[in-house]
Amino acid sequence: xxxxxxxxxxxxxxxxxxxxxxxxxxxxxxxxxxxxxxxxxxxxxxxxxxxxxxxxxxxxxxxxxxxxxxxxxxxxxxxxxxxxxxxxxxxxxxxxxxxxxxxxxxxxxxxxxxxxxxxxxxxxxxxxxxxxxxxxxxxxxxxxxxxxxxxxxxxxxxxxxxxxxxxxxxxxxxxxxxxxxxxxxxxxxxxxxxxxxxxxxxxxxxxxxxxxxxxxxxxxxxxxxxxxxxxxxxxxxxxxxxxxxxxxxxxxxxxxxxxxxxxxxxxxxxxxxxxxxxxxxxxxxxxxx
Amino acid sequence: xxxxxxxxxxxxxxxxxxxxxxxxxxxxxxxxxxxxxxxxxxxxxxxxxxxxxxxxxxxxxxxxxxxxxxxxxxxxxxxxxxxxxxxxxxxxxxxxxxxxxxxxxxxxxxxxxxxxxxxxxxxxxxxxxxxxxxxxxxxxxxxxxxxxxxxxxxxxxxxxxxxxxxxxxxxxxxxxxxxxxxxxxxxxxxxxxxxxxxxxxxxxxxxxxxxxxxxxxxxxxxxxxxxxxxxxxxxxxxxxxxxxxxxxxxxxxxxxxxxxxxxxxxxxxxxxxxxxxxxxxxxxxxxxxxxxxxxxxxxxx
Numbered sequence: 001x002x003x004x005x006x007x008x009x010x011x012x013x014x015x016x017x018x019x020x021x022x023x024x025x026x027x028x029x030x031x032x033x034x035x036x037x038x039x040x041x042x043x044x045x046x047x048x049x050x051x052x053x054x055x056x057x058x059x060x061x062x063x064x065x066x067x068x069x070x071x072x073x074x075x076x077x078x079x080x081x082x083x084x085x086x087x088x089x090x091x092x093x094x095x096x097x098x099x100x101x102x103x104x105x106x107x108x109x110x111x112x113x114x115x116x117x118x119x120x121x122x123x124x125x126x127x128x129x130x131x132x133x134x135x136x137x138x139x140x141x142x143x144x145x146x147x148x149x150x151x152x153x154x155x156x157x158x159x160x161x162x163x164x165x166x167x168x169x170x171x172x173x174x175x176x177x178x179x180x181x182x183x184x185x186x187x188x189x190x191x192x193x194x195x196x197x198x199x200x201x202x203x204x205x206x207x208x209x210x211x212x213x214x215x216x217x218x219x220x221x222x223x224x225x226x227x228x229x230x231x232x233x234x235x236x237x238x239x240x241x242x243x244x245x246x247x248x249x250x251x252x253x254x255x256x257x258x259x260x261x262x263x264x265x266x267x268x269x270x271x272x273x274x275x276x277x278x279x280x281x282x283x284x285x286x287x288x289x
Numbered sequence: 290x291x292x293x294x295x296x297x298x299x300x301x302x303x304x305x306x307x308x309x310x311x312x313x314x315x316x317x318x319x320x321x322x323x324x325x326x327x328x329x330x331x332x333x334x335x336x337x338x339x340x341x342x343x344x345x346x347x348x349x350x351x352x353x354x355x356x357x358x359x360x361x362x363x364x365x366x367x368x369x370x371x372x373x374x375x376x377x378x379x380x381x382x383x384x385x386x387x388x389x390x391x392x393x394x395x396x397x398x399x400x401x402x403x404x405x406x407x408x409x410x411x412x413x414x415x416x417x418x419x420x421x422x423x424x425x426x427x428x429x430x431x432x433x434x435x436x437x438x439x440x441x442x443x444x445x446x447x448x449x450x451x452x453x454x455x456x457x458x459x460x461x462x463x464x465x466x467x468x469x470x471x472x473x474x475x476x477x478x479x480x481x482x483x484x485x486x487x488x489x490x491x492x493x494x495x496x497x498x499x500x501x502x503x504x505x506x507x508x509x510x511x512x513x514x515x516x517x518x519x520x521x522x523x524x525x526x527x528x529x530x531x532x533x534x535x536x537x538x539x540x541x542x543x544x545x546x547x548x549x550x551x552x553x554x555x556x557x558x559x560x561x562x563x564x565x566x567x568x569x570x571x572x573x574x575x576x577x578x579x580x581x582x583x584x585x586x587x588x589x590x
Contacts (some may be wrong), residue, residue: 094374094378097321098515099567102563102570105505105508105562106560106564109558112559113556223383230379259394261393264386265387265390267383268380275376279372
C-alpha cells in the first residue's frame with residue numbers, strides 16, 4: 001500500500017508539473033486582463049500541433065520542438081486576441097469569457113479542419129521505464145517534468161528580474177497606478193497573452209507527448225488546468241504552481257479509490273471544495289466580486 | 290421532407306425550452322451556466338431510467354426529471370452563488386463534464402456508452418406514423434405554457450427582484466432581499482426547464498447516450514439566447530429556432546463545396562457557430578430582440 005501511494009505521488013508530482021504550465025498561462029492572463037480566458041484549451045492544441053509538425057514531420061527532438069509550440073501558440077494567442085477579444089474590452093468579464101469560448105471553438109475547429117480529428121503520436125523513441133527499488137518512472141515523464149520546470153524557472157526569472165517583468169506585475173497589481181507611471185497597458189496585455197498562451201502551447205505539447213494529440217487535446221485537460229489555477233488562487237502565479245502540483249497529486253491518488261475515468265471529476269471536486277472553504281485559493285488574494 | 294421539417298421543429302422547441310431555462314438563470318438573474326447541457330442530460334437520464342427500469346408512467350418521468358434537476362441545480366449553486374460570475378462559469382462547466390463522465394462509467398445504471406434504448410414514446414402504438422407530428426404539437430404546447438409562465442414571472446415582483454440582483458446584488462440586498470435565496474430559486478427554475486427539455490428529448494428519440502451531451506450543445510444554447518436577446522423570453526424562443534435553422538442550413542453546404550470531407554464540413558460548421566456567437570457579441574450584444582425594459586430604465590439610457 002505504501003509503495004503504491006509513493007508511486008502514485010511520484011506520478012502525480014510529474015503530471016502536476018506539466019499541468020502547472022498552462023495553469024500559469026491562464027492565471028497570468030487573468031491577472032493582467034481580469035477575465036477567464038477559455039481559449040487556453042485551443043491554444044494548448046495549437047502548441048501541440050506546432051510541436052508535432054516540428055517533431056514528427058521535421059524530425060526535431062521534442063525538447064527543441066517545444067520552442068516552436070511556445071512561439072506558435074503565443075503568436076496565435078496575440079493575433080486571435082487582437083481580432084476576436086480586444087474589440088470587446090470594456091464589456092463585462094463574463095462577456096469576454098463567453099467570447100473566448102466562441103474563439104476556442106473556432107480555433108479547435110480550424111485545427112480539426114486542417115488536420116482531421118484522429119489522434120496522432122509524437123515521434124519519440126519507446127524507452128524502458130527506469131526503476132529505483134519499487135518505484136518506476138518513464139523517461140519521457142521525467143523529461144516532460146524537467147521541461148515544465150525549466151519553463152517555469154525562466155518565467156520566474158523574467159517576472160522577478162527584468163524591467164518588463166516588473167512592469168507586468170505592476171499592471172496585475174494595480175492597473176491604474178501602473179498606467180500613471182507610464183506603463184502601456186495595451187503592450188502589457190499583449191505580452192501577457194503572448195506568454196500565457198505560449199505557456200498553454202507548451203503544456204499542450206507536454207500532455208501530447210505523454211499521450212497523443214488531437215484537436216481536443218487541450219479541452220480534455222482544461223478542467224484540470226482550471227482546477228489548478230482556481231485551487232492555487234486565480235491570478236497568482238506561484239499559486240498556479242502549487243495548484244498544479246496539488247491537482248496532479250489528487251488526481252493520481254484518487255486512483256486508490258476511484259476508477260481512472262473519474263480523474264477529471266477530481267478537478268471539479270477540488271474546485272467546489274476550495275471555492276466553498278477558501279474562495280481566494282491557497283495563495284490568491286481576490287475572489288469575491 | 291415533411292418529416293424532416295417536423296423533426297427540425299421539434300428540435301427547435303426543445304432548444305427553445307433550454308434557452309428559456311438559461312434565460313431565467315443568466316438573462317434574468319445574471320448567473321451564467323456553462324453546464325446547461327449537464328442539466329439537460331440529467332433530466333433525460335432521470336426520466337429514461339424511471340420509465341425503462343422502474344416502468345414508471347411517462348408523466349411521472351417528466352415530473353421527476355424536473356424535480357430532480359431543480360434540486361441538483363439548487364445544490365450546485367448553494368455554496369458558490371456569492372462568487373464572481375466567472376467562477377460560476379467554471380463550476381457549471383465542470384458539473385456538465387462530471388455528469389457525462391458518470392453517465393459513461395456507471396454502466397450498472399446507465400449502460401455506459403451503449404446508451405439507454407427503448408425509452409417509451411407516449412401513445413406511440415396508437416398514433417403509429419402520426420407520432421412525430423403529435424409529439425411536435427405536444428412540445429409546442431409545453432413550450433407555450435413555459436413561455437406564458439415565464440412571461441408572467443418576468444413582470445412579477447419575483448422577476449423584478451431577479452433583475453435587480455442582476456444589475457446590482459448589493460443594492461438588492463440592501464433593499465432587504467435575500468439574494469442567495471433568489472439566486473438559488475432562479476437556478477432551480479432554470480434547471481427544472483433544462484430537465485424538462487431533457488425528458489422531452491428522451492421520450493422523443495427513445496434513445497439516449499452520453500456522447501449526445503457534449504459542451505458544444507451548451508454553446509448552441511448560448512448562441513440561441515445571445516442572438517435572440519438575453520433577458521427576453523420571446524427572444525430566447527426566436528433564437529433557438531434561428532440556431533436550428535442555421536445548423537440545418539449549413540448541412541446543405543455539402544452541395545456547394547463538394548470537395549470537403551464530412552469531417553471538414555463538420556469542423557466548418559462548428560467554426561461558423563463560434564463565428565456567429567462572436568459576431569452577435571460584436572454587433573448585436575443585446576440580440577435581435579433586445580430585452581424589453583421598463584420605461585424608467587429606458588429614459589435613463
